[in-house]
Amino acid sequence: MTISVNGESVDAREAKTISELIDRYELPPQSIVVEHNGLALHRHEWPESRLAEGDRIEFIRVVAGG
Numbered sequence: 001m002t003i004s005v006n007g008e009s010v011d012a013r014e015a016k017t018i019s020e021l022i023d024r025y026e027l028p029p030q031s032i033v034v035e036h037n038g039l040a041l042h043r044h045e046w047p048e049s050r051l052a053e054g055d056r057i058e059f060i061r062v063v064a065g066g
Contacts, residue, residue, distance in 0.1 A: 003055040018046040021057065033060040 001012045005021070015021040018034055018041065034041045035058040036049055051057075 001051065001053050003051060003053070003057060005057045006059055012051050016051060018049040018051070018057070021051065022046065022059075025059070027059060031062050033062060034058070035060070 002009055003012050004010070005025075012021065013024070015024050018036060022029060022032070022034070029043060029046075034046065035056075037056050041049055
């Protein structure tokens with residue numbers, strides 16, 4: 001299954017949900033925001049948000065500082 005992650009076409013391989021994709025990329029869940037096809041998802045939605053062919057995923061890192 002091919003999806004777009006941050007603008008790049010990737011093979012989602014074994015990832016079936018947003019949570020599995022986050023694990024695959026070893027992203028820190030507490031410091032990212034996820035958009036799935038243009039809609040921001042709450043963290044509790046990640047495990048139930050299934051991936052499909054052609055989906056567009058954006059991982060946005062939240063950075064605080066001064």
